[in-house]
Amino acid sequence: MAAQRRRRGRWPLYVAAGFLALAALVPGLGHAVYAGAQKAAHTPVPAVPVPTAAVPATTVVRPALPVPALPLAPQPAFGAYLHYDSLGVARMAGLSRWLNGAQLRVGHTYLPGDLWSNIEGEPRFLDVWAAWRRERDDRMLVLNVPMMERNEEGLSDDEVRALLRRGAAGEFDGHYRRLAERLVALGVPDTVLVLGWEMNGTTYTHRCGPDPEAWKAYWNRIVTAMRSVTGQQFRFDFAPSRGRDAIPWTECYPGDATVDIIGMDSYDQPQGLSFEGQVTEPYGLQDHVDFAKEHGKPISYPEWGLFRNGDNAEYMRRMLAWIDEHKPLYHTITDYCPHGVWQCRRNPQAAEVYRSVLSGPTGPLPLPLPTPVLTPQPAPVSPPPPNCSPLDLGDWVEYWLGGRVCIRSDWWSRIW
DSSP states (O other): OHHHHHHHHHOHHHHHHHHHHHHHHSTTOOOOOSBSSSHHHHSOOOSSOOOOOOOOEEEEEOOSSOOOOOOOOOOOEEEEEOOSSHHHHHHHHHHHHHTTTOOOOEEEEEOOSSOHHHHTTOSTHHHHHHHHHHTOTTOEEEEEEOSSSSTTSOOOHHHHHHHHHHHHTTTTHHHHHHHHHHHHHTTOTTOEEEETTTTTSSSSTTOSTTOHHHHHHHHHHHHHHHHTSTTOOOEEEEOOBSSOTTSOGGGGOOOTTTOSEEEOBEESOSTTOOHHHHHHSTTSHHHHHHHHHHTTOOEEEEEEEOOTTOSOHHHHHHHHHHHHHHOOSEEEEEOSTTTOSSSOTTOHHHHHHHHHHHOSOOSOOOOOOOOOEEEEEOOOBOOOOTTEEEEOOOHHHHHHHTSOEEEETTGGGGTO
């Protein structure tokens, strides 16, 4: 190699200027193409070449590792109140089909509030609800529990006050202990219990207004009695109706030790009140969220739906957006007229909104694979033949020749 470099140092101009002529006259002068796959080495260069635009080879650059599935933000568990007995269970399959296969993870029912024996869970319909809950680990049974018998008989404030004080003294503890034992025996010890719902209104005998202090003491007695049962994992949901109603619901709050969830029943009422008004009114939706945050509790919406403002698609859109933003532990629409969307045909516009938002699978979805990136790659370069040194003749000459050329290191020995 040293001798070769010296000779090339003496005749650089001769080699550069005379190479093309020598290539035609001297046998043994080799040339090699560095671009392409040896096509130029075997194909004669045309007398009148027609240049074409060079198209660089491309390769698809794929991720080095598989892209893992990334779950979306978890969506609240949801369902609907469809009926209190076995019909409610049977109808869930139909609602799921209407929602294009969406999984209803919440079953919601009510204990009758007529007799203590029914509040204890004697009705056979609880067996059906428990069986539905046990079918899947991710399901939730929500059970509204009255705090008094004769719960919808319109008792006077004086009668209610006397009953609340009897309850606060422990007279009714046994009824709730038996209910707890019944739920544990049915295999649903983690039931969510909406105890004494809408206590801030006037509808029920278990209302708070006649004696808030007695009401809170009574709530705490019930929770203590039910938690005393071996195997229980109950969660207790304190769920007033939205707004002030007969008494501010904050005055009925029994304390963080016995409340696991702070819920709210919220219907589209009164007539003419906008959704923004429902958010900002005293003891409304915003106050509910703020109160729960202050107490470190999750929220829920055990009852919600249409009401005084008819088929209100805007309410439905805004309420579902509110739920999506604030992520309650669960929510269940009341699905019968005038509140509902599936079993009530009076509300087709709101039903379409509900269906469009909640249809389809609710589980995490994988991210799509990224679009392949096309990166231009240089053409493969063939190694030079043995004993061959490349010549740099410039891009223009190499283009017409179809590639770079080289001179064999022993070419002069073939001349002299």
